[in-house]
Amino acid sequence: MSTTITLNGKDTAIDASPDTPLLWVLRDHLALTGTKYGCGMAQCGSCTVHLDGVAIRSCVTPLSAVASKKVTTIEGVATKEAKAVQAAWDKLDVVQCGYCQSGQIMSAAALLSTNLNPEDSDIDAAMSGNICRCATYVRIRAAIKEAAAELGAQS
Helix, strand or coil: CEEEEEECCEEEEEECCCCCEHHHHHHHHCCCCCCCCCCCCCCCCCCEEEECCEEEEHHHCEHHHHCCCEEECCCCCCCHHHHHHHHHHHHCCCCCCCCCHHHHHHHHHHHHHHCCCCCHHHHHHHHCCCCCCCCCHHHHHHHHHHHHHHHHHHC
């Protein structure tokens, strides 16, 4: 059975069972390995992608739930918010092992797309469920604030 989604701006037909988790469609069927497998239970955030601009966990989202919708992965995210987040990540040297970072960046970009002046509590709420085994949380929060400041300066 074929399902069509808009993936990173391109209509993409996928031949997979409708109950296949989106994560496995991305990684195994489409070779987009930037989205990571962490826990398989939507608790770690490594598998975060955007569905119609909203951060979701792809490990528990079946292909059938994204039919005819816009899916954006770390490979295709190109919004001004995502670019600001990625620049801040580099500037503040956020990454240690890097495993969780695609999910962290996707969640942070989704936050900044709706809130350009996040308080610590907003960042904590948006980033909850994104686990970093290296515990770079302080740098992640600082990078989100840096990206927000940069976006505010561009306005």
